[in-house]
Amino acid sequence: MANKNQYSEKIEGIRGLKATPDFKRFRYRCKIDGQEFTKTFDYSDKEWTKRDRIRNARRAAEAFRDEKATNVTQIFSSDTKLDIIAKEYFDNACEQTEWTAHRKRQYELYIQPFIGKKPTGKIIRNDIDRIRASMEQAGRSKQNANGCSPRTIHKVLFQVLKPILVYAQENGAIDTVPAIKLPGKRQRKKTVTNGMEKLALLYHTVMKLYKNDPFYRALFLFAIQGRRWNEIRTLRWENIHFEHNYYTIEAQYNKIGEDQHYDLWHPIYEALESLEDRKGLIFKSPVTGKELHSPRKQLNRIKKASGMDNLTMHLFRHIAVTAMGENGVPGTVLSAALGHVNSATVDKHYRTINHLKGSKDATAALEKIIDVEVEE
Known part of the structure; x- marks a missing residue:
């Protein structure tokens, strides 16, 4: 034997x-x-x-x-490790979108090291508090090395961990979901002041720096319009509808899982029209021809030219929403233009996924904001 x-x-x-x-x-x-x-x-x-x-x-x-x-009569039991339930949840209970992949990565970074190997039935409030405390002390990137923002902690606990625990409960692994609490009042996102001036400065900086480079001009104009970096880098030529003046962010690349249509702002229209290669991804790497990673070198050029040392791709979005808010754009319009669908902030008209109308209204405000002289 x-x-x-x-x-x-x-x-x-x-x-x-x-x-x-x-x-x-x-x-x-x-x-x-x-x-x-x-x-x-x-x-x-x-x-x-x-x-x-x-x-x-x-x-x-x-x-x-x-x-x-x-x-095996039951899919899970109280002894089933959280890693097994999480894998089943991400692989079979969720649509396979970029948002799902992002949440899975957050699970691997922040949750798995603490309780991934622990039987689900033995997970208690203290385990969750330890995850939160760890995130408050240090994150997993240079940007959050000194601690994750309350917003990120909230996402990890309520949009990643809680759905997995609810899934475990629905499949017989646990009777109740442990309490998930955040300490104190949640802080707001990064504060932006003088948004209108900053947005106008960014616009004129981009237009000047990339006057003869429509590739990066279009890329950063999308950011000025409030698009997330993930939405920009995944745009394909078939998503651009020149004849009807709009573009589409596909369901798999946005956070609500539905196709969203946005106004094709004329400076972006003109930049895209100047590009000759119109196959596949719009913003392919000039070196590899594959998907473009974060354009750090070009972002540093804009930082230097504008004097905005803290500029990031996501800060473009914060500046855009602050500027339009300062210009009197209603929250419902902003929410629709940014791709949100939230019953607390978007009224019935915009909650019908009419992001196109919302972005057109926002574009009109954007035109007023950038139509100012900027000191050289």
Whole structure:
């Protein structure tokens, strides 16, 4: 009888199935709902070819796996580790969008190290408090090295962890979801002052720096209009509708999971019209021809020219919304123009996903803001 270390030959086509070097004995190991099952198959007394032995071992392993799966009456139990439930949640309970991928990454960064291997039934309030406290002290990037913002902590706890725990509850792993609390009052996003002046300065800086470079001119004008970097970098030429003056942010690349249509602002229209390569992604890397990463070098040019040392791709969005708010644009219009669908901030007219009308109204305000002289 061979010991498990002698099963050194992996069998393709079925994970967990191995054979001895002579391919006469096989060992199969699988996990179902966190439980491990093992079975050996001995064909040393069979006058079969190597190919026949492998084929029969595969069939036997699949039958064994199916039998064990059938005997598991409950998808999850209180002993099921959170990692297993999280994987099932992200892989099968969610639409496979960029937003899902982002939440999965946040789970891996902030939640998995603390409670990923812990049985779900043993997760308590203190575990969640430890995650929150850790995020307050340090994040996982240069921008949040000294601690994550309350907004990020809220997202991780309420948009990543809580849905997983609710999913665990709905599938019998836990009876109740542990309390998730945030300390004190949530802070607002980054404060922007003098938004109108800053937006006008950014616009004129971009137009001057990239007068002869429509590629980066269009890219940063999208940011000035309030588009997120993920929305910009994933734009494809088929998303641009020149004849009707609008563009589309596809469902998989925005946070609400539905196609959104926005006003094609004329400076962007003119910049895009100047580009010759109109296949696939609009903003491909000039070096690799593939998806463009964050344009740090160009962003540094704008920082230097404008004197805005704290500028980031996302700060464009904050400046845009502050500027339009200062110009009297209603919150409902801003929400629609930015791609939000929130019953607390968007009235019935804009909540019908009429982002196009909202962005047209916002564009009109944008035109007034940038139509100012900027000191050289």
